[in-house]
Structure formats: structure tokens, C-alpha cells
Amino acid sequence: MVPPWRINEVLDRAKNGPFCREKDFDMKILWPKLREAVKEYDIKFDPENIVPSDDSLADDVWMAGYNLYLETGTLCKSTNRRILFDEEEVKEALALHPRKIRCGFGKDSSEMFHREIEDKRRPFCFLSPDITCDEEIFIPMTMAYLQEPIADGVCAPILEEIEGRDIKVSDPFEVKGSIAHAMMFREAARRVGRPGLFLKSVGTAISDAAQIAASNQEWGERLTDSRFVASIAELKTDFSLLNKMVHFHEYGCYIGALFGPMKGGYCGGPEGTAIVGVAHFLQGLMVNQAHWSNYFPIDIRNNSNTSRELLWVVSVTYQAVAKNSPFISTSNGFASAGPCTPMVLYEAAVHGLVSVVSGGNLWEIGVACNKYKNRTTPMEARMACEVGLGAAKEQVKREDANLLAKEIVSKYEKEIDNPPLGKTFQECYDIRKVKPSEEYIELYRKIKKELEDLGVPFLY
Amino acid sequence: MTCLKEDLIRELKKEILEGDAEKARGIANKLLKRDFDPLEAINRAVTPAAKEVGEKFGKGEIFLTDLMFSAEAMQAANQVFLEKLSEQKRETKKIGKVVLATVAGDIHDIGKNIVKLLLDVNGFEVIDLGADVPSSAIIDRALESNADVIALSALMTTTRPSQKEVIDILREMNVRDKFIVMVGGGSVNEEWAEEIGADGWAETAEEAVKLAFKLIREKRGE
Incomplete structure (x- = not known):
């Protein structure tokens, strides 16, 4: 059985639930209840335990997030009404949620599934640039990601222009750009010989109208692909997002819930961020009725999640979800450094390691603080996924992952607020041949060897 | 008396840092009852507390919610002082x-x-x-x-x-x-x-x- 189950219930509640001003939701409901939950469950971040081995911590974070969501629900910003669910409804949805889905079609299809802590099964590897690119390099950049053998799914870069015109949210060029994005993505997948691969699209489309315009089995988004319905930080939605939810379900494609609780924002510290993370998983289930999710806790100060604190959040949230729910989820990395630097490869490696050992699949990886057009390559994602595959195959234990993670993090943590920008895709790749530069290949080999010497397992 | 006023200035800063609007408003009123100059109170308590809150947020020592509570406390105290300044027909100039x-x-x-x-x-x-x-x-x-x-x-x-x-x-x-x-x-x-x-x-x-x-x-x- 796959969602959705009760679309109208969600929409009714978004229109008729209890009225609540946004500031009251943030300050009088979410924050006091969250502070109470951190205290009640005695959840504490420990910088020496990036990957904690304490099962009770995972259970506590789950229960804290579960109870928090039952109390807060989701605020619909379009109506200032709270969408609330009772425990019976949440239990029903959790019990009926699938533990695996078949993604893509034909020879290129694969299964994305719920992973356990220290699971030895190969994680699902989603490769994504997570940033904008020049229109001229959209196809080569997308092909570069699609042709990575490790990829089970791919997301394309985002267009800022179409046919030389600026794309702006909700204007007609956004609709044009989104359709072109979907068409070029399909073309790129065919050109690398993987036409049936699981594609996540359309990143260029922010508005509901532009997303809906790209749904087309013949040239655009297919039923075997997936689309995102995001949550607004923290624990909010609006009509545009609900419009997408309705359309995607009725169109029949997979829905991924996308959420990134912000450490330093309404979540407070790492403890609160992990708890709100669990609550977001439940919002994805109950409001978006998603089949899978992509989770990226992030630091409001530097737009990355490879610090000790954020890796701890990644680890404890995935452990909580792995132990207590059927959720299928990818862990989305965000690195501070840019391409072709040792630092970004360390960041990618540690994010892949921590996520997989803690029970996540992978979505790798936004780089250069996710701020610079064209500044991404598949090499960073390759590193994260290679480490993830090795960790699963060797069934790395949490204690060992923790030691390795601390060792790797110590190599770059002093630079995390002032990271090297690295190079652009065009500087790292021969874009005509879609091949990485010798310089980057050499650097990759060097860092991989260094990590192997530290004890990080690789599959090949 | 001076000692008490100095204590109140310290307390006002503390309540702003702790984000307690009600207490901050109460202390601001007490200061005015003791004839403390409202502009001096803003300069000696509210402004330095604001600076400290901003710095702590920048260093990641406090979070957004703390900042919001502190801002409410500052606004509560400021409102008391600004009303007094208005009664006295004195102007306060905003930076921009x-x-x-x-x-x-x-x-x-x-x-x-x-x-x-x-x-x-x-x-x-x-x-x-x-x-x-x-x-x-x-x-x-x-x-x-x-x-x-x-x-x-x-x-x-x-x-x-x-x-x-x-x-x-x-x-x-x-x-x-x-x-x-x-x-x-x-x-x-x-x-x-x-x-x-x-x-x-x-x-x-x-x-x-x-x-x-x-x-x-x-x-x-x-």
C-alpha cells in the first residue's frame, strides 16, 4: 500500500484547523514544547560522539519528535491554520507506509528501501548538483552525473535562464524553463544509455504552475520518476506546496518529502534540530503523504551540514527513524568547500559514512555552501557514495564510524566558516567529452588513498 | 540611591539578555520612578545589551528564539523610555x-x-x-x-x-x-x-x- 490515503482530510484541515498566527506558532507553541522535549528526554549533543552508539538516545529522539509533532502539527501559512493529527491517524499511516519502492523502469530501475542502523545492504545513491548552472552546460553537467556508475537516481542542476531570458518564479519563463529542464534531463539520460534511471525533477520549477507544466509521460516527468514537496522551516506548509501534493498524487508519480531543519533557527541547538527533524519526517508522511524523503539538517550560519554538530544531528535522526519507523529516506549532504579541494572530499566522505552507518540512503552533495553557480561536480558525490557503499559492505559499526568521522572532521573543521571556494564545473571537466580533469582525478585518488590508510573501507 | 540605580541598570541588561519582556518593562518603569534619564538608560542598558545579544548570536552562543525573546524585552523597555522622552518633547534619532x-x-x-x-x-x-x-x-x-x-x-x-x-x-x-x-x-x-x-x-x-x-x-x- 502506498500513499496517499486521505488528501481531502489534509486540505480540509488546512482550511478549517485551529487558527494560529505564525509568530504564536513559532514562539508560543513550537519553541516551548521543543525546549521542554529536550529537557524531558535529556537529549545532549556530545562532540566526542558524532555517531552515538546509544540505542536509547535514538529512541528518545524519536519519541521526542513524535510527541512534538502530535502537539504542534503543521502550520498552513496560507490560512494561518494548524493541520493537526491524532495519534491513531499517525499510527495508521506509519503502519501502512511501504518499506521499499521500485524507482525508474526497465534495466535502469532499482529499489529504494528503508535502511536499518549498520545495515549491510547497499544504500540507494542519489547524485545531485543541488545548484544552478549556465544554460549552455545543462546537458553536459547532467550527463556527467547520470553517467556515474554508482548512481541509482539523479537530480539535474537548476536553470537560471532559458533561451537567454532570466527565469523568475511564477513568470512564464519559469514554465518554459521547467519544461525545457524536464526535456533536456530525459535527453541526457538517454544519451548516457540510462533512459529508465530514476530522475528527480524539476528543480527549476519553484511554483506549483511550473511543476504541473512539466508532468508529461512522453517528454517530461514520468510516473516512474519523483517530485518533491518541500516543507517550510519549521513544520509549515502553504497552498502552493499543497497544490503540488494534490497534483503529483493525482498524476501518479512518486512524491519525496523535502525538509531541512535549521540549527540556530527556531530549532535552537543540535538537540532541538534532531527532534524537529523527526517531526518533519512525520509531516512528510501526514501532510505530503510522501513515499520517501530527503533530509538535510543545516546550519543557519554556514549553509552546510558537515560540522560535528550537524553530523551528530544527521546520525541521531537517522538512527531514530531507522529504529522506529518504516521511512525510506536519503541523507542530503551540504559541504562548505568547493570542487577540486581536499576539504570537499573529506566533507563528502564523512557525510556518506555517517549517514549510511546511521541508517540513511544517500543524496550527495551540495558544495561551496550551495551558493555558487556552476560550482559542483559529480566527483564530490562519487566520494560520498563510494564511502557509503564501502561502509555498508563492511558493515562498519557505529563506534568505528565515530572514530573515523572524528579523524576526518579534524582535518577541516577549523576552515568550515572560511572554506576554499574551489573550482567551477567547466574548470574541473572537459565539457565536450564530459570527462573530469586529470588534476581532479589525481586529487581524488590521493584523498581516497589517505582515507583508506585511515581505515575507511572502499568497495573497489 | 546611586547604587540602587546602578543595580537596576545591571538588572535591565540581564533581563534583556535573558529575554524577559515583563521584567524588563518593570525595571524600566522603576528607573524612571527614580528619575533616571531615559536616554541615558537606553545608552547604558538597552544599547549595550543589544550589542551583546547580536554578538552572541553571531558566535552561535544563542539561537534565533533567544534573539527574538531578547528583542521583545528590549522593545518593552524601549517603549517605556521612548514614551517618557516623548512626554519630555525630546527626540530620539533613528540611525536610518x-x-x-x-x-x-x-x-x-x-x-x-x-x-x-x-x-x-x-x-x-x-x-x-x-x-x-x-x-x-x-x-x-x-x-x-x-x-x-x-x-x-x-x-x-x-x-x-x-x-x-x-x-x-x-x-x-x-x-x-x-x-x-x-x-x-x-x-x-x-x-x-x-x-x-x-x-x-x-x-x-x-x-x-x-x-x-x-x-x-x-x-x-x-
Whole structure:
């Protein structure tokens, strides 16, 4: 059985639930209840335990997030009404949620599934640039990601222009750009010989109208692909997002819930961020009725999640979800450094390691603080996924992952607020041949060897 | 008596740092009852507390919610002092007027809210237009209010073109020079700010406040 189950219930509640001003939701409901939950469950971040081995911590974070969501629900910003669910409804949805889905079609299809802590099964590897690119390099950049053998799914870069015109949210060029994005993505997948691969699209489309315009089995988004319905930080939605939810379900494609609780924002510290993370998983289930999710806790100060604190959040949230729910989820990395630097490869490696050992699949990886057009390559994602595959195959234990993670993090943590920008895709790749530069290949080999010497397992 | 007043100043700072609006208002009233000069109270308690709160947020020692509670406490105390100053027909001068918005198409407002709080507590007058604000509405409000600064936030790379649109329209209306335009947000970097012709870019909310001070001073030739 796959969602959705009760679309109208969600929409009714978004229109008729209890009225609540946004500031009251943030300050009088979410924050006091969250502070109470951190205290009640005695959840504490420990910088020496990036990957904690304490099962009770995972259970506590789950229960804290579960109870928090039952109390807060989701605020619909379009109506200032709270969408609330009772425990019976949440239990029903959790019990009926699938533990695996078949993604893509034909020879290129694969299964994305719920992973356990220290699971030895190969994680699902989603490769994504997570940033904008020049229109001229959209196809080569997308092909570069699609042709990575490790990829089970791919997301394309985002267009800022179409046919030389600026794309702006909700204007007609956004609709044009989104359709072109979907068409070029399909073309790129065919050109690398993987036409049936699981594609996540359309990143260029922010508005509901532009997303809906790209749904087309013949040239655009297919039923075997997936689309995102995001949550607004923290624990909010609006009509545009609900419009997408309705359309995607009725169109029949997979829905991924996308959420990134912000450490330093309404979540407070790492403890609160992990708890709100669990609550977001439940919002994805109950409001978006998603089949899978992509989770990226992030630091409001530097737009990355490879610090000790954020890796701890990644680890404890995935452990909580792995132990207590059927959720299928990818862990989305965000690195501070840019391409072709040792630092970004360390960041990618540690994010892949921590996520997989803690029970996540992978979505790798936004780089250069996710701020610079064209500044991404598949090499960073390759590193994260290679480490993830090795960790699963060797069934790395949490204690060992923790030691390795601390060792790797110590190599770059002093630079995390002032990271090297690295190079652009065009500087790292021969874009005509879609091949990485010798310089980057050499650097990759060097860092991989260094990590192997530290004890990080690789599959090949 | 002096000793008691000094204690009250210390207490007011403490309550602002702890974000207790009711206590801060109570202490502000007590200070006025003891004939403490309201402007001196602002300068000796509210302003240094604001500075400390901003610094702690910048270092990651406190979080957004702490900042919001502290801002409420500051506003509560300030309201008491400003009412007294108004009774005394004394004026307090704001550093500058800022029209602030998350641009069209972007519904993310956490970063913008932090900038608002820090500008508020540092003595700016802030007109917060909210999130997903059409470019024309931002410009209309800036013209109507005779603002010094237009500050534009965009979290997503796909929404930051709306920052450019605001600047383009200002140019087209021949009013670009009337305003300082600052940009920021998760997707914004120095390259982008230069490309679209903004006057400045700030990576963090604390830097945005410093930048606003600097650009206003420069514009006024101070």
C-alpha cells in the first residue's frame, strides 16, 4: 500500500484547523514544547560522539519528535491554520507506509528501501548538483552525473535562464524553463544509455504552475520518476506546496518529502534540530503523504551540514527513524568547500559514512555552501557514495564510524566558516567529452588513498 | 540611591539578555520612578545589551528564539523610555530607515527575520514587508516612506533574480540613487551582488547590520 490515503482530510484541515498566527506558532507553541522535549528526554549533543552508539538516545529522539509533532502539527501559512493529527491517524499511516519502492523502469530501475542502523545492504545513491548552472552546460553537467556508475537516481542542476531570458518564479519563463529542464534531463539520460534511471525533477520549477507544466509521460516527468514537496522551516506548509501534493498524487508519480531543519533557527541547538527533524519526517508522511524523503539538517550560519554538530544531528535522526519507523529516506549532504579541494572530499566522505552507518540512503552533495553557480561536480558525490557503499559492505559499526568521522572532521573543521571556494564545473571537466580533469582525478585518488590508510573501507 | 540605580541598570541588561519582556518593562518603569534619564538608560542598558545579544548570536552562543525573546524585552523597555522622552518633547534619532523583504517567489523568511531583529535592536527603523513580496510593492513602500535602505533577502538561487528585478526597476524609474540596496540570503554571494549592481552584500545578519551602518555613513558623507 502506498500513499496517499486521505488528501481531502489534509486540505480540509488546512482550511478549517485551529487558527494560529505564525509568530504564536513559532514562539508560543513550537519553541516551548521543543525546549521542554529536550529537557524531558535529556537529549545532549556530545562532540566526542558524532555517531552515538546509544540505542536509547535514538529512541528518545524519536519519541521526542513524535510527541512534538502530535502537539504542534503543521502550520498552513496560507490560512494561518494548524493541520493537526491524532495519534491513531499517525499510527495508521506509519503502519501502512511501504518499506521499499521500485524507482525508474526497465534495466535502469532499482529499489529504494528503508535502511536499518549498520545495515549491510547497499544504500540507494542519489547524485545531485543541488545548484544552478549556465544554460549552455545543462546537458553536459547532467550527463556527467547520470553517467556515474554508482548512481541509482539523479537530480539535474537548476536553470537560471532559458533561451537567454532570466527565469523568475511564477513568470512564464519559469514554465518554459521547467519544461525545457524536464526535456533536456530525459535527453541526457538517454544519451548516457540510462533512459529508465530514476530522475528527480524539476528543480527549476519553484511554483506549483511550473511543476504541473512539466508532468508529461512522453517528454517530461514520468510516473516512474519523483517530485518533491518541500516543507517550510519549521513544520509549515502553504497552498502552493499543497497544490503540488494534490497534483503529483493525482498524476501518479512518486512524491519525496523535502525538509531541512535549521540549527540556530527556531530549532535552537543540535538537540532541538534532531527532534524537529523527526517531526518533519512525520509531516512528510501526514501532510505530503510522501513515499520517501530527503533530509538535510543545516546550519543557519554556514549553509552546510558537515560540522560535528550537524553530523551528530544527521546520525541521531537517522538512527531514530531507522529504529522506529518504516521511512525510506536519503541523507542530503551540504559541504562548505568547493570542487577540486581536499576539504570537499573529506566533507563528502564523512557525510556518506555517517549517514549510511546511521541508517540513511544517500543524496550527495551540495558544495561551496550551495551558493555558487556552476560550482559542483559529480566527483564530490562519487566520494560520498563510494564511502557509503564501502561502509555498508563492511558493515562498519557505529563506534568505528565515530572514530573515523572524528579523524576526518579534524582535518577541516577549523576552515568550515572560511572554506576554499574551489573550482567551477567547466574548470574541473572537459565539457565536450564530459570527462573530469586529470588534476581532479589525481586529487581524488590521493584523498581516497589517505582515507583508506585511515581505515575507511572502499568497495573497489 | 546611586547604587540602587546602578543595580537596576545591571538588572535591565540581564533581563534583556535573558529575554524577559515583563521584567524588563518593570525595571524600566522603576528607573524612571527614580528619575533616571531615559536616554541615558537606553545608552547604558538597552544599547549595550543589544550589542551583546547580536554578538552572541553571531558566535552561535544563542539561537534565533533567544534573539527574538531578547528583542521583545528590549522593545518593552524601549517603549517605556521612548514614551517618557516623548512626554519630555525630546527626540530620539533613528540611525536610518530600512525597507526589508524576502523577494517575490521566495517564502523563506527566517534569515530576513533575524536581520530585522538585529537592525531593530541596533537602532534602525525597520519596515518589514514579509516574504514573497512583489518588486513593485517593495519599491512603492521605499518611495512612500522615504527609506534610506532597501534590504532584499533570497534563500534560493531560483528566487534571487527577483533581487535583480528590484534594482532594474529602480534604474528604470530613475530612482536608483535614492536608495542603498543591500542583498543577502542563503543563495547570495559577492559575485551575484556585483553582477546585479547592489550596493552591498552580507553573508550573515550581523554583517548586514555593520554594512547598513557603513553604507549609510558613506552616503551621508560622515
